[in-house]
Amino acid sequence: MGEGPVSLSLRGISKRFGQVKAVDGIDLSVGQDEFLSLLGPSGSGKTTLLRIIAGLELPDRGTVVVGGQDVTRQPPYRRKIGMVFQNFLLFPHKTVAENIIFPLRMQRASREECVERLGWALNLLKLKGLEARYPNQLSGGQQQRVSLARGLISRPTLLLLDEPLANLDRELRAEMEVEIRRYQKELRIPFIYVTHNQEEALTMSDRIAVMRNGVFEQIAPRVEVYQKPATAFVASFVGQSNHLLGKVMQCAAGQLVIDWKGRELTVPCNETLGAGEAVRFMIKHEDVQLRAMGRASRDQAAFNRLKGKLRDIIFKGQTANFILEIDNGCELIASGSLRDTDVRAGDSVLVEWPQTAGVCFRDKP
Numbered sequence: 001m002g003e004g005p006v007s008l009s010l011r012g013i014s015k016r017f018g019q020v021k022a023v024d025g026i027d028l029s030v031g032q033d034e035f036l037s038l039l040g041p042s043g044s045g046k047t048t049l050l051r052i053i054a055g056l057e058l059p060d061r062g063t064v065v066v067g068g069q070d071v072t073r074q075p076p077y078r079r080k081i082g083m084v085f086q087n088f089l090l091f092p093h094k095t096v097a098e099n100i101i102f103p104l105r106m107q108r109a110s111r112e113e114c115v116e117r118l119g120w121a122l123n124l125l126k127l128k129g130l131e132a133r134y135p136n137q138l139s140g141g142q143q144q145r146v147s148l149a150r151g152l153i154s155r156p157t158l159l160l161l162d163e164p165l166a167n168l169d170r171e172l173r174a175e176m177e178v179e180i181r182r183y184q185k186e187l188r189i190p191f192i193y194v195t196h197n198q199e200e201a202l203t204m205s206d207r208i209a210v211m212r213n214g215v216f217e218q219i220a221p222r223v224e225v226y227q228k229p230a231t232a233f234v235a236s237f238v239g240q241s242n243h244l245l246g247k248v249m250q251c252a253a254g255q256l257v258i259d260w261k262g263r264e265l266t267v268p269c270n271e272t273l274g275a276g277e278a279v280r281f282m283i284k285h286e287d288v289q290l291r292a293m294g295r296a297s298r299d300q301a302a303f304n305r306l307k308g309k310l311r312d313i314i315f316k317g318q319t320a321n322f323i324l325e326i327d328n329g330c331e332l333i334a335s336g337s338l339r340d341t342d343v344r345a346g347d348s349v350l351v352e353w354p355q356t357a358g359v360c361f362r363d364k365p
């Protein structure tokens with residue numbers, strides 16, 4: 001569970017569309033002060049789950065409890081839940097102010113309340129001075145802020161966001177990621193954020209639920225999802241990893257010795273595996289260290305160490321990817337700063353990483 005008292009709880013939520021199990025028995029508790037992301041590839045069930053929480057879709061099974069009340073059969077407008085969508089959905093013929101207060105008008109709020117809430121929203125979302133403009137007179141970021149203001153205007157107990165930054169350019173997206181997290185921390189209401197973008201989820205969330213085929217593969221604090229992925233799917237979806245396919249040579253408590261195409265590696269593992277079983281060891285690019293020949297780190301025992309050749313350097317600005325050909329004929333990628341590495345393409349190099357780094361799973365066919 002997340003931070004603070006429970007604000008939303010889902011119990012055994014399932015939804016089918018014909019043969020497709022879009023959501024398959026999801027249980028979830030979201031804390032009052034929590035930013036939770038639903039992260040997963042296209043078709044994993046994120047939007048369906050969000051729509052069930054909002055009341056736009058009825059589950060086949062399970063209950064939705066908001067603020068202690070079972071709202072499973074309540075229509076969306078009774079749930080006090082705000083929503084923000086990818087394509088903003090602003091009314092083109094209404095001004096910014098009219099767009100923002102639209103939900104209050106639907107609730108027949110008083111004029112005083114509309115004015116008071118509008119002032120609050122314009123202030124929070126830095127939209128002062130823009131209230132008389134029309135959506136087509138705004139930048140993408142401003143339009144998204146209007147859409148956020150509209151989602152927040154009627155004091156929702158929970159805000160749902162469905163890929164709200166997908167249509168913005170990279171720089172603006174990075175700026176909005178930080179802002180949206182700040183709004184959530186200021187307002188102290190839970191935000192549930194749907195995305196297939198791991199960077200967004202890692203930047204903003206307290207916890208991340210990684211979805212696949214309608215179920216949660218892992219739900220955990222963001223750092224844990226990144227550093228201790230529970231499954232091979234999560235490990236390949238979050239972060240940039242090398243996948244090393246090998247065979248178990250020895251299995252001891254929490255550790256395996258594996259044969260990776262003729263090279264022996266010691267790797268961490270939580271499963272009990274037998275000799276000869278096929279495994280997939282995943283090590284993040286940034287965990288693979290590159291050293292010029294003859295400059296290996298001193299602690300011989302605690303590292304996996306391999307010889308290879310640096311084939312290419314892919315420069316990415318702050319970091320670079322080093323494409324390596326290991327002497328067993330396999331490729332590995334290391335990433336790091338060019339400044340810290342005095343190697344060139346064509347050099348013979350040593351490659352190493354701590355024996356505690358990476359994750360290893362039984363390789364399922």
Ligand code: ATP
Nearest residue numbers: 017020022040041042043044045046047048049196
């Ligand atoms: P995306 O990131 O592409 O939006 P998603 O993770 O949000 O994907 P959903 O939109 O929830 O996934 O879809 C989950 C599954 O349910 C998909 O296989 C999708 O084709 C199916 N699905 C969703 N809505 C409907 C519908 N109204 N009718 C039939 N099938 C649907």
